[in-house]
Amino acid sequence: MSESSPTPEAIHSDAFLARLMRDQLKLSIACALCFAVALVALPLLNYYQPAFMAQRVFGFTLTWLILGVLFFPFVWIISYVFIKRSIALEDAEAKAAQDGLTK
Amino acid sequence: MNALLAAQGIDPWIAFCSLVTVVITVGMGFWTAGKSKSAGDFFVAGRSVSVGWNASAISGEYLSAASFMGVAGMVMATGYDALWYPVCYACGYLFLLLFIAGPLRRFGAYTIPDFAEGRYDSPMFRKIAVCFVLFIGFFYTMPQMKGAGTTLAYIFPGLPYWAGVVVVGAVITLNVSLGGMKGITLVQAFQYWLKVFAITLPIFVLAAVVGHYQQHLAVNKTAQESTVTAVPGIERKALPAKAPKDEAWIAPFGKLTTKAVDASIAAASTPEEKSALEANKKPYSLLYTYSLIIALVCGTAGLPHILVRFYTNPDGVAAKRTTMWVMILIGVFYVFPPVYGVIGRSLTPELYDAVGAKGTDKVVLELPTLLAGRDHPLLGSVLSGITCAGAFAAFMSTFSGLLVSMSSALAHDIYGRMLKPDASPEQRLKAFKWAALIVGIVAVGLGSQVEALEINFMVGQAFAIAAASYFPLLFMSVWWRGMTMKGAATGMLVGGLSALAAITLTSVSDVAVAKAKKFTDAAELAAYWADHPLAKGIADYWVAHPLARILCEQPAVWAVPLSILLMIFVSKATAATVPADIRMKMLVLHAPEALGLKQEYIKEHEGLGGH
Numbered sequence: 105m106s107e108s109s110p111t112p113e114a115i116h117s118d119a120f121l122a123r124l125m126r127d128q129l130k131l132s133i134a135c136a137l138c139f140a141v142a143l144v145a146l147p148l149l150n151y152y153q154p155a156f157m158a159q160r161v162f163g164f165t166l167t168w169l170i171l172g173v174l175f176f177p178f179v180w181i182i183s184y185v186f187i188k189r190s191i192a193l194e195d196a197e198a199k200a201a202q203d204g205l206t207k
Numbered sequence: 208m209n210a211l212l213a214a215q216g217i218d219p220w221i222a223f224c225s226l227v228t229v230v231i232t233v234g235m236g237f238w239t240a241g242k243s244k245s246a247g248d249f250f251v252a253g254r255s256v257s258v259g260w261n262a263s264a265i266s267g268e269y270l271s272a273a274s275f276m277g278v279a280g281m282v283m284a285t286g287y288d289a290l291w292y293p294v295c296y297a298c299g300y301l302f303l304l305l306f307i308a309g310p311l312r313r314f315g316a317y318t319i320p321d322f323a324e325g326r327y328d329s330p331m332f333r334k335i336a337v338c339f340v341l342f343i344g345f346f347y348t349m350p351q352m353k354g355a356g357t358t359l360a361y362i363f364p365g366l367p368y369w370a371g372v373v374v375v376g377a378v379i380t381l382n383v384s385l386g387g388m389k390g391i392t393l394v395q396a397f398q399y400w401l402k403v404f405a406i407t408l409p410i411f412v413l414a415a416v417v418g419h420y421q422q423h424l425a426v427n428k429t430a431q432e433s434t435v436t437a438v439p440g441i442e443r444k445a446l447p448a449k450a451p452k453d454e455a456w457i458a459p460f461g462k463l464t465t466k467a468v469d470a471s472i473a474a475a476s477t478p479e480e481k482s483a484l485e486a487n488k489k490p491y492s493l494l495y496t497y498s499l500i501i502a503l504v505c506g507t508a509g510l511p512h513i514l515v516r517f518y519t520n521p522d523g524v525a526a527k528r529t530t531m532w533v534m535i536l537i538g539v540f541y542v543f544p545p546v547y548g549v550i551g552r553s554l555t556p557e558l559y560d561a562v563g564a565k566g567t568d569k570v571v572l573e574l575p576t577l578l579a580g581r582d583h584p585l586l587g588s589v590l591s592g593i594t595c596a597g598a599f600a601a602f603m604s605t606f607s608g609l610l611v612s613m614s615s616a617l618a619h620d621i622y623g624r625m626l627k628p629d630a631s632p633e634q635r636l637k638a639f640k641w642a643a644l645i646v647g648i649v650a651v652g653l654g655s656q657v658e659a660l661e662i663n664f665m666v667g668q669a670f671a672i673a674a675a676s677y678f679p680l681l682f683m684s685v686w687w688r689g690m691t692m693k694g695a696a697t698g699m700l701v702g703g704l705s706a707l708a709a710i711t712l713t714s715v716s717d718v719a720v721a722k723a724k725k726f727t728d729a730a731e732l733a734a735y736w737a738d739h740p741l742a743k744g745i746a747d748y749w750v751a752h753p754l755a756r757i758l759c760e761q762p763a764v765w766a767v768p769l770s771i772l773l774m775i776f777v778s779k780a781t782a783a784t785v786p787a788d789i790r791m792k793m794l795v796l797h798a799p800e801a802l803g804l805k806q807e808y809i810k811e812h813e814g815l816g817g818h
Contacts, residue, residue, distance in 0.1 A: 118790065125686070125793065136301070144497075151489065158458060159431075163425035164421050165424070172542070177538075180534060183531045186527075190309070191524055195799070197799055
C-alpha cells in the first residue's frame with residue numbers, strides 16, 4: 105500500500121470507475137460461471153443420465169460422491185483463485201492510479 | 208443424584224455436557240459484557256475482529272440447528288435431494304464472496320438498512336429494509352427454537368416441547384442483552400470449534416464400531432442394481448413402512464422433490480389422471496431442485512445476521528479473506544451431518560415412525576447411544592452428551608446472532624434513527640437491551656408453534672425470502688449505478704413479500720395437515736377441518752395443483768428474477784432520481800482502500816463511534 109494518496113482528478117473520472125468495476129466484475133463473473141455450470145449440470149446429468157450417475161464409486165453412488173464430498177473442495181479452489189486474483193487486481197489498480205499522478 | 212436422574216429417564220452424561228455448554232456460553236457472555244462498553248462494540252465489535260476470529264465466529268453463527276440436526280434428519284428422511292442443503296449452505300458463500308463481501312465492507316455501514324439509506328440517500332428505504340431484517344430473522348429463529356425444543360425434550364424426556372423453547376429463549380436473550388456483538392463474537396468462535404468437535408468425534412468413533420459412511424450407503428440398493436449388496440460387518444434393521452424405499456432414497460428426485468406430485472397421484476381418481484401426473488413427476492422434481500438451489504445460494508448472500516458480520520472486518524480485503532475461510536470451515540463441517548443421516552437409516556429406522564420432536568431431526572442425538580447396546584455404555588452416553596452439547600451450541604449461537612441483528616435493527620434503526628434521533632449512546636444501549644427482550648419473547652412465541660415442521664425445511668424458507676429480497680438489493684446496488692431507490696424498493700418489496708406470502712401459504716396448510724394426522728376418529732377429523740376451512744381449502748388446492756404447490760414451497764425460481772427485473776424496469780422508468788453523487792458512492796464501493804476513499808458511513812458525531 106502506498107503512503108501517498110492520488111489527487112481526486114485521477115480517480116474521480118468516469119473512465120477510472122468504469123474500468124475498475126469492469127475488471128472486478130469480469131473476474132467475479134468468470135468465477136461465478138465455473139460454479140454455476142456445475143450447479144446446473146449436476147441436476148441435468150442426474151435427469152438425463154441416471155444410470156451413469158448411479159454407478160458405484162467406493163460404495164457411494166457417483167452423484168452422491170460428487171455432491172456430498174467433492175463439491176466442497178471444488179468451491180474452495182474457485183474461491184482461492186478469486187481471492188488471489190482479486191487482491192492482485194486491487195493492488196494493480198491502486199498502483200495504476202498512483203502512477204497516473206506522477207505522469 | 209445419578210439414580211434420581213436415571214429414574215426420570217435422564218442420562219447424567221448428556222445432561223452434564225449440555226449444562227457445561229450453556230454455562231460456558233453464558234459465562235463468556237458475562238465475561239465479555241464487561242469489555243463491551245461502547246455502542247460500536249455492541250453493534251459491530253469495534254470493527255476490530257481479526258480474520259481468524261471473524262471466520263470462526265461467522266461459521267459458528269451460521270452453523271445452526273438446521274446444520275447440526277436438520278441436515279442429518281433430512282438426509283435420513285428424504286435421501287440424496289437433501290444433500291443440496293449442506294452443499295448450498297456452504298457454497299452460497301461463493302456468491303457473497305464474488306459479488307458482495309468486499310464492496311459492502313468498503314461502504315462502511317453498520318447494517319443493511321444503513322447501506323440502503325447510504326446508497327440511496329433515503330430514510331424511507333431504511334424503514335423498508337428494517338422490515339426485512341425482522342421478517343427473515345423471525346423465519347430463521349423458528350427452526351432454531353424447534354432445535355431447542357427437540358434437544359431439551361430429548362435430554363429431559365418428560366419435558367414438553369414448548370418448555371425447551373422457553374428455557375433456551377430466556378437464557379440466550381439474557382446473554383445477548385448483556386454482551387451485544389462483542390460478547391457474542393468470542394462465544395460464537397468458540398462454538399464453531401465445539402460444533403466441529405461434536406459432529407466429528409462421535410461419528411468417527413461410531414463409524415469405527417458400526418461401519419463407515421460408504422459401507423452404509425452401499426447397502427442401499429439403487430434402481431440399477433438387481434439385488435442388495437451385502438457388506439461384511441454392516442447390519443441393517445428392517446425399514447418401517449413409512450421409510451422411503453432404497454431406490455427412491457439413494458437416487459436424485461426422491462421424496463423431498465416429488466411429494467407434491469405424489470400427494471396428487473394418491474388423490475387422483477382416474478388412471479389417466481394418474482399417468483398424466485406420473486409423466487410430470489420428474490420434470491417438476493427438476494424444477495424443485497433448481498428453485499431450491501437458487502434459494503439457498505442467493506439466500507446465503509442475503510442473510511442479515513451474516514451480512515452484519517462483514518462490518519466487523521477491518522477492511523474489504525479482510526472481508527474477502529474471511530469469506531474464503533468461512534467456506535473452508537463450514538465446508539469441512541458439512542461433510543459430516545449427512546453421515547449421521549445415512550448411518551441412522553441403517554441403525555435407527557424407528558425414527559421414521561415418530562413425528563415432531565421425536566422424529567428424524569434427532570438422529571444426531573440418538574445415534575451415539577447405539578454404542579451403549581454394543582458393550583460401550585459409558586462411551587455411548589459421553590458421545591451422545593457431546594452431540595447434545597453441539598446441538599446446544601448450534602441453536603444458541605445462531606439465535607444469539609439473529610437476536611443481535613434484529614435487536615440492532617430495532618434499537619439502532621427504528622429507535623435511534625426514526626423514533627429518537629437525538630438519543631444519547633446510553634439511551635441507545637438501553638434500547639438495544641429492551642429490543643433484545645421483545646424479540647426474544649416474540650421468537651419464543653413463534654417457535655412454540657412449529658413443532659410439526661422440519662428444522663431444515665424452515666431454514667430453507669428463510670433463505671428463499673432473503674434470496675428474493677436482500678440478495679437482489681445488494682447485488683444490483685453494488686454493481687449497477689443506474690439503480691434508483693424506487694427501483695430497489697419495488698423489487699425488494701414485491702420479490703420478498705411474494706416469496707413470504709407463498710411460503711406462508713404452504714406452512715399454514717402443512718401445520719394444519721400435520722395436526723390433522725393426529726386424529727384417528729373420522730368424525731373428529733371432519734370437525735377439525737370444519738374449524739379450519741382456510742387451511743383445508745389451501746391443502747385441497749395443493750393436491751389439485753402440484754405445480755403451484757412446488758412454486759409456492761420453493762418460490763426462488765420466480766421470485767428472484769421477478770425482483771431483479773422489477774428493479775431494472777422501475778429504475779429505468781425513474782432514471783432521473785439516480786443519486787447525484789452516484790460516482791462517489793460507486794468509487795467507495797469498488798476502489799481499493801489504498802486509494803484512501805474509505806469512509807465510515809456512521810460518523811463519530813452521531814455518538815456511535817466511541818471506540
